[in-house]
Amino acid sequence: xxxxxxxxxxxxxxxxxxxxxxxxxxxxxxxxxxxxxxxxxxxxxxxxxxxxxxxxxxxxxxxxxxxxxxxxxxxxxxxxxxxxxxxxxxxxxxxxxxxxxxxxxxxxxxxxxxxxxxxxxxxxxxxxxxxxxxxxxxxxxxxxxxxxxxxxxxxxxxxxxxxxxxxxxxxxxxxxxxxxxxxxxxxxx
Amino acid sequence: xxxxxxxxxxxxxxxxxxxxxxxxxxxxxxxxxxxxxxxxxxxxxxxxxxxxxxxxxxxxxxxxxxxxxxxxxxxxxxxxxxxxxxxxx
Numbered sequence: 340x341x342x343x344x345x346x347x348x349x350x351x352x353x354x355x356x357x358x359x360x361x362x363x364x365x366x367x368x369x370x371x372x373x374x375x376x377x378x379x380x381x382x383x384x385x386x387x388x389x390x391x392x393x394x395x396x397x398x399x400x401x402x403x404x405x406x407x408x409x410x411x412x413x414x415x416x417x418x419x420x421x422x423x424x425x426x427x428x429x430x431x432x433x434x435x436x437x438x439x440x441x442x443x444x445x446x447x448x449x450x451x452x453x454x455x456x457x458x459x460x461x462x463x464x465x466x467x468x469x470x471x472x473x474x475x476x477x478x479x480x481x482x483x484x485x486x487x488x489x490x491x492x493x494x495x496x497x498x499x500x501x502x503x504x505x506x507x508x509x510x511x512x513x514x515x516x517x518x519x520x521x522x523x524x525x526x527x528x
Numbered sequence: 529x530x531x532x533x534x535x536x537x538x539x540x541x542x543x544x545x546x547x548x549x550x551x552x553x554x555x556x557x558x559x560x561x562x563x564x565x566x567x568x569x570x571x572x573x574x575x576x577x578x579x580x581x582x583x584x585x586x587x588x589x590x591x592x593x594x595x596x597x598x599x600x601x602x603x604x605x606x607x608x609x610x611x612x613x614x615x616x617x
Contacts, residue, residue, distance in 0.1 A: 390540075414540050414585045414612045415574040431571055437578035449577040 360425070362406070364393030369408055371426060387426055397456045401464055407483045409453035409469065417452045419469065421483040434485040436469050436477035438493070448473055452511075457518040460525030468528070470515030474502040476528075531604035533561050537572075538612045544572040553608075558588065559598035561608055575610060585613040 361372035361381070368386030375381075391410040399405040404423055411417045419432040441447025450471045459466030459478075469477040469486060476489040492498065507513050521527035532552050537545050545551055553568065555561035559580070566573035575586045580598055582588060588595055589609040590602065602608070 412540070414583065416577060416583050418571075418574065433570060440578055440580065447579045449579050449581065 357403075360398065362396040362398065362408075364396050364408065366392045369393040369396060369410070373425075384426060387429070388420070392452070394452055394454045395456045397458060399458045399467075401458060401461060405482060407456050407467060409456055411452040417450050417471070419453060419456075419483055419486070430484075432479075432484055432486060436471050436475065436486040436488070438475060438488060448475070450475065453477075454514040455516040455518055457520060460520050461522070463525050466525075468518045468520070470518050472508070472512040472514040473505055474498075474513055474515040476515055476518070531556060531602055531606075533602050533604065534607045535561065535565060536607065536609040538610055540612050541572055541575070541610065544569040555602060557598065557602055558590065558595060558600050558608065561602060562598065587611045587613065 358376055359374035359378055361374070363370040363372065363385075365386075368389045368391060370383060370385035370387070372381045372383055388408075388410050391412050394409045394411065396406065396408040399407070406422050406425065408420050409417070410420055418435040420429045421432070422429050436450050436453055438448040438450060450473075452472050453469050454472050455470035457468045457470075459468060463480075465480055465482045467479045467483055468489075469479070471477065476492040477486045478489050479486045488494075495501075502515070503513060505513065518528060532554050535551050535553050537549050537551060539549070542549060551565070551568070553561045553564040555564050562573060562576060575583055575588075576598070577583060582596065582598070587610075589611065590600060590606055
């Protein structure tokens with residue numbers, strides 16, 4: 340891409356990022372409400388992913404440009420989409436959060452939906468965390484393209500005592516949520 | 529040599545296949561055909577979860593028979609149909 344065009348795009352992106360935005364996840368899709376700087380008027384954009392349930396959407400405060408959404412349809416299961424241009428283009432994770440495949444006769448867990456997204460530590464610009472139902476913790480180190488289970492939690496022998504079983508939780512299933520990264524220590528969640 | 533099967537794709541999945549509703553995929557079992565489909569159309573394997581279970585509102589038919597076991601063998605003459613149940617609220 341020509342440098343002038345790149346520069347124009349970055350400038351445009353900064354202008355958009357400096358305005359207020361509401362991110363609205365619903366059972367039938369995802370919407371933006373773009374506000375003017377004085378927040379007196381708002382413009383609705385969407386729906387994106389019509390028919391998908393969007394459980395969470397997070398604009399990364401580290402660059403105010405990367406936006407991840409946790410989506411699920413009734414048919415196709417959970418996934419994560421990313422946009423770098425406020426919804427003009429979206430890219431689906433090539434490896435969404437998923438538990439390891441169990442070896443028979445064991446029965447493994449399957450992610451029903453991604454319920455929570457948390458950007459990582461300031462020092463780890465491409466890291467994000469996801470919480471799922473049933474309760475699992477996942478980490479992406481490449482901006483949301485691929486996700487790996489955090490075995491220190493997902494495989495911990497105390498996990499079921501900490502989280503309860505599959506029957507504990509909301510009617511929609513038990514969820515991992517409220518993931519907080521310690522701003523003093525990237526390794527401390 | 530692996531067989532090539534015709535696969536019917538429902539409209540909720542057509543965004544993965546460039547809007548094609550009929551495609552071809554190689555494999556000697558349903559699992560292999562789905563794996564080949566995912567190589568050609570990344571992401572379409574979302575109809576199967578990580579434990580290789582067909583998702584609740586997805587049905588797969590081989591010719592006229594509904595299958596639940598992905599190990600079902602296929603021949604070149606077989607047709608695989610992926611069907612999305614009508615559901616919602």
